[in-house]
Amino acid sequence: MRMDRFSRWGLCIVLGLLVVAVAAPWLAPYDPMAVSLPDALLPPSASHWLGTDQLGRDVLSRLIYGSRISLSIGFIAVGVAVSVGIVVGASAGFFGGWVDSVLMRLVDTLLSVPTIFLLLAIIAVDPAERLLALTSWPVLGPFFRACFQWVDPRIVVLMAAIGLMSWMGVARLVRAEILSLKEREFVLAARVLGASRWRLITTHLLPNAMGPVLVSATLGVGGAILTESVLSYLGLGVQPPTPSWGNILNEGRVALGVAWWLTLSPGLCILVTVLAFNLLGEGIRDRFLR
Amino acid sequence: MSAYLVRRMLGLIPVLVWITILSFGMIHLAPGKPTDAAMQFNPRVSLEARERIAKLYGLDQPLHRQYLSWLGRIGRMDFGRSFLDDRPVLDKILERLPVTVSINLLSLGLVLLLAVPLGVFAAVRPHALFDRVTTVLVFIGYSMPAFWLALLCMAYFGVQLRWLPISGLHSLDYESFGLLHRGLDTAWHLVLPVLVTAFVSLAALSRYTRSSMVEVLRQDYIRTARAKGLTELRVLFHHGLRNGLLPILTILGLSLPDLIGGSVISETIFSIPGMGRLFYDAVMARDYPVVMALVTVGAILTMLGNFLADAAYAVADPRIRLGQASGGVA
Amino acid sequence: MALLSIEQLTVVYRQDGVVVPAVDRVDLAVEPGEVLAVVGESGCGKTSLALAITNLIRPPGEIPTGRVLFQGQDLLALSPGALRDVRGRQIGYVFQDPASSLNPVLSIGEQLRETIRLHTTLKDARADDYAVDLLSQVGIPSPRERLGAYPHELSGGMRQRVMIAMAIAPKPSLVIADEPTTALDVTVQVQILQLLQRLQQTLQLSLVLISHDLTVVERLCHRVAVMYAGRIVEAGPVTEVFQRPAHPYTMGLLGCRPVRLQGVVRIGTIEGSAPDLTRLPSGCAFHPRCPVAEPRCADALPRLDQVGPTRVARCLKPFSKPGA
Numbered sequence: 001m002r003m004d005r006f007s008r009w010g011l012c013i014v015l016g017l018l019v020v021a022v023a024a025p026w027l028a029p030y031d032p033m034a035v036s037l038p039d040a041l042l043p044p045s046a047s048h049w050l051g052t053d054q055l056g057r058d059v060l061s062r063l064i065y066g067s068r069i070s071l072s073i074g075f076i077a078v079g080v081a082v083s084v085g086i087v088v089g090a091s092a093g094f095f096g097g098w099v100d101s102v103l104m105r106l107v108d109t110l111l112s113v114p115t116i117f118l119l120l121a122i123i124a125v126d127p128a129e130r131l132l133a134l135t136s137w138p139v140l141g142p143f144f145r146a147c148f149q150w151v152d153p154r155i156v157v158l159m160a161a162i163g164l165m166s167w168m169g170v171a172r173l174v175r176a177e178i179l180s181l182k183e184r185e186f187v188l189a190a191r192v193l194g195a196s197r198w199r200l201i202t203t204h205l206l207p208n209a210m211g212p213v214l215v216s217a218t219l220g221v222g223g224a225i226l227t228e229s230v231l232s233y234l235g236l237g238v239q240p241p242t243p244s245w246g247n248i249l250n251e252g253r254v255a256l257g258v259a260w261w262l263t264l265s266p267g268l269c270i271l272v273t274v275l276a277f278n279l280l281g282e283g284i285r286d287r288f289l290r
Numbered sequence: 291m292s293a294y295l296v297r298r299m300l301g302l303i304p305v306l307v308w309i310t311i312l313s314f315g316m317i318h319l320a321p322g323k324p325t326d327a328a329m330q331f332n333p334r335v336s337l338e339a340r341e342r343i344a345k346l347y348g349l350d351q352p353l354h355r356q357y358l359s360w361l362g363r364i365g366r367m368d369f370g371r372s373f374l375d376d377r378p379v380l381d382k383i384l385e386r387l388p389v390t391v392s393i394n395l396l397s398l399g400l401v402l403l404l405a406v407p408l409g410v411f412a413a414v415r416p417h418a419l420f421d422r423v424t425t426v427l428v429f430i431g432y433s434m435p436a437f438w439l440a441l442l443c444m445a446y447f448g449v450q451l452r453w454l455p456i457s458g459l460h461s462l463d464y465e466s467f468g469l470l471h472r473g474l475d476t477a478w479h480l481v482l483p484v485l486v487t488a489f490v491s492l493a494a495l496s497r498y499t500r501s502s503m504v505e506v507l508r509q510d511y512i513r514t515a516r517a518k519g520l521t522e523l524r525v526l527f528h529h530g531l532r533n534g535l536l537p538i539l540t541i542l543g544l545s546l547p548d549l550i551g552g553s554v555i556s557e558t559i560f561s562i563p564g565m566g567r568l569f570y571d572a573v574m575a576r577d578y579p580v581v582m583a584l585v586t587v588g589a590i591l592t593m594l595g596n597f598l599a600d601a602a603y604a605v606a607d608p609r610i611r612l613g614q615a616s617g618g619v620a
Numbered sequence: 621m622a623l624l625s626i627e628q629l630t631v632v633y634r635q636d637g638v639v640v641p642a643v644d645r646v647d648l649a650v651e652p653g654e655v656l657a658v659v660g661e662s663g664c665g666k667t668s669l670a671l672a673i674t675n676l677i678r679p680p681g682e683i684p685t686g687r688v689l690f691q692g693q694d695l696l697a698l699s700p701g702a703l704r705d706v707r708g709r710q711i712g713y714v715f716q717d718p719a720s721s722l723n724p725v726l727s728i729g730e731q732l733r734e735t736i737r738l739h740t741t742l743k744d745a746r747a748d749d750y751a752v753d754l755l756s757q758v759g760i761p762s763p764r765e766r767l768g769a770y771p772h773e774l775s776g777g778m779r780q781r782v783m784i785a786m787a788i789a790p791k792p793s794l795v796i797a798d799e800p801t802t803a804l805d806v807t808v809q810v811q812i813l814q815l816l817q818r819l820q821q822t823l824q825l826s827l828v829l830i831s832h833d834l835t836v837v838e839r840l841c842h843r844v845a846v847m848y849a850g851r852i853v854e855a856g857p858v859t860e861v862f863q864r865p866a867h868p869y870t871m872g873l874l875g876c877r878p879v880r881l882q883g884v885v886r887i888g889t890i891e892g893s894a895p896d897l898t899r900l901p902s903g904c905a906f907h908p909r910c911p912v913a914e915p916r917c918a919d920a921l922p923r924l925d926q927v928g929p930t931r932v933a934r935c936l937k938p939f940s941k942p943g944a
Contacts, residue, residue: 109308112592113585114551120573121316121585222433229435230555234570249438256441257449267438274433510720516676517715518735518786519708532725608725608770 007283013276021067028061041259051261062243069244070225077224078217080163085170093178107168115165122161123236162224177209218281222274309589313582369583379583390553390564397488409499431493440486440559457561483560498541506534543599546592624650629686631668640897642668644850655827657837660847661894666830670798674707709739712787714797718779722771728782729767739790754785777808796828846870849905856931866933868910
């Protein structure tokens with residue numbers, strides 16, 4: 001009962017954030033990239049509600065635009081994770097046998113490597129370079145080039161990498177659900193009626209397994225946002241001048257003693273956002289799974 | 291029990307194989323050949339180093355043979371040499387390993403010391419004020435970026451109050467200290483890193499302890515214990531906690547990767563010369579041998595930790611230790 | 621004087637703002653050396669009653685009113701420490717499911733020794749000897765070797781025997797057995813009941829046996845109390861109640877026993893289902909299902925009236941009224 005109230009707050013905050021992210025151009029008081037050296041490192045004031053950074057850029061505007069990055073990375077990374085996880089988990093659960101063994105060993109392996117290690121290692125091999133190489137393909141080259149005008153390939157890599165770090169949990173969940181659902185009567189009934197395997201999986205088994213997946217996905221957005229902020233903070237995520245809550249923290253680090261507002265506000269943004277997703281996820285879990 | 295443990299150990303072998311394949315595969319995902327990458331980003335790599343690297347990776351050999359020879363070298367603990375300073379990777383890792391392991395063990399100890407009582411007391415009176423307050427704090431702890439907490443602590447305790455040092459493992463004049471002073475100095479420097487590393491796991495673990503204990507206290511054997519006339523304290527600890535801690539062991543094992551990964555952040559922020567810092571520096575400098583080696587080592591450490599947690603669980607739970615058996619007549 | 625005298629005992633559970641009356645102003649008495657049965661459908665409050673006797677009710681349950689006089693003392697008014705002395709030592713419990721009622725990570729020897737150390741003056745080797753003695757009393761073969769066994773290594777019947785051993789170890793004067801055989805195999809049930817009967821006679825215990833199995837009750841017990849929706853609706857000597865039930869519910873229950881009629885086994889039923897304790901019918905809670913109900917039955921809760929020298933029934937039209 002108690003969670004109801006908190007998870008409603010979580011939902012409100014998430015929705016509010018989505019609004020902020022979409023309406024960023026209208027909400028931000030200044031251009032987040034506008035450099036103005038004479039205004040560098042100003043504390044919060046009436047004209048700059050959250051102060052300015054070393055290059056005189058308005059922190060509030062950068063934070064608002066940063067929400068776009070964080071939320072989009074969060075959602076897409078989770079999208080990747082859930083997609084891969086469902087495919088792997090459903091295959092393992094449904095086909096069993098050696099398919100199951102091999103896939104689950106892979107899952108175990110990936111789960112043994114500390115996430116950060118794996119992420120950094122992936123980034124170390126510069127997959128972005130590989131992606132850029134796609135633009136020189138014969139037919140699809142220009143298509144990719146257009147895509148990459150719109151979204152930085154490095155961010156794509158980031159989203160994919162974070163997603164690829166989190167699919168294992170989803171896979172295990174889906175596999176467990178499928179295993180328990182496989183033996184239920186409605187599945188046996190469908191089989192007797194001659195349903196093809198594909199139909200069995202997509203129409204009967206998967207929809208019932210979606211509950212825990214939804215919870216995991218919601219909580220996963222929060223986790224992905226945290227991961228992105230860590231990477232950006234370490235200089236390996238979103239690169240400046242594109243504002244991300246993590247790299248604002250990175251830039252603020254050197255001025256920690258003097259410009260506390262550069263550290264406090266982005267951190268609070270991350271905290272509140274992740275908290276909101278966590279509360280929402282827990283609320284979904286309590287409401288639909290208990 | 292030994293049969294159980296042996297089975298677990300055998301199960302780890304395929305995982306180990308996958309890890310080596312993964313590490314090996316990663317190096318070949320790098321743009322161009324490993325040597326190209328080294329040459330491209332690292333002008334400091336000398337000609338001899340380049341030739342040695344070419345031989346090291348046997349880049350003229352077919353892929354599977356490269357893999358096998360690499361595997362052999364790993365088996366001999368030869369991880370190659372660092373691109374940065376040409377020192378054997380193994381040496382670099384070994385000198386940093388104790389630092390990271392100590393910080394992690396210390397924070398693990400701290401976490402257990404705090405999280406278990408917190409979880410137990412919250413479970414004893416569910417939904418009471420203590421429980422609600424701790425739940426809120428736990429949620430906030432879950433959602434907070436650890437490095438942000440580190441930064442704030444650094445700013446406040448280190449810079450503002452000047453109580454604790456904010457970087458490094460030793461003070462500048464460490465060399466001139468006596469043995470005791472050295473020990474204290476190191477400990478003083480470890481306070482912030484250990485606390486920050488611990489904080490993240492504290493939230494998760496106290497929550498798990500709470501739910502585990504709530505589940506345990508609902509069980510019939512707790513009712514039997516009370517019906518026997520035992521004091522609440524004995525019921526809680528002798529009967530309750532002994533059962534409630536079992537899942538915690540598994541959780542501890544599962545949280546090892548995060549603990550080791552967390553070292554990257556805390557060591558980087560606090561400039562501690564540990565494995566995490568080494569990894570970060572290696573990634574930034576594209577020092578592939580070190581990167582590969584640390585991925586493998588990190589995974590092995592995790593597997594070791596998991597195995598130890600499994601073994602501890604097997605010892606603690608007689609159902610596993612003695613195997614399931616239902617014997618005798620009614 | 622009665623060994624145990626329950627007066628107006630009430631147990632309620634608070635859930636989501638709703639108050640559920642599990643036990644409603646129950647009066648019961650148990651004489652020394654007597655076996656009293658408490659019967660009724662699942663969910664009628666039998667277990668809550670059993671637990672309430674030594675105040676084992678935990679939140680969200682509570683005991684708002686009532687007295688439990690044990691050897692003259694009101695247990696519910698005792699301090700926690702004093703109550704703990706009575707619990708286990710003078711009143712023993714045997715619970716329904718031995719698989720979950722024994723701590724899985726402690727050996728049965730440890731659990732037995734715990735009771736012995738707590739309630740007797742025996743220690744170490746003497747305690748062990750006594751434990752072995754208890755185990756053989758309850759019929760466990762090779763008792764000394766069994767001391768180190770864990771609950772999961774024993775069969776259901778053996779586990780229940782261990783529970784019984786734990787209950788009688790301090791030589792209590794009263795044992796409360798809450799459906800001790802329900803979770804066991806049919807063949808084992810008989811053995812456990814015979815064991816209980818034997819122990820009751822040799823140790824001269826009073827036994828409160830909670831059950832929904834009337835055949836068992838008939839064999840083992842002296843008196844029976846019938847519960848419905850948290851209230852006692854009939855009580856009296858077993859043979860009398862079973863041969864000439866006074867309350868329609870009791871009659872219905874007896875009719876539910878498998879009976880061989882002209883070579884065919886028939887099982888009767890009572891129409892309807894057990895009432896939702898949060899929405900009890902007004903007046904007599906049984907009236908919606910009662911075959912002889914009248915409009916006035918819904919008006920007010922009937923009192924527990926005397927319908928025989930040692931019999932009571934809560935009904936406006938009991939069947940075997942004196943002189944009827």
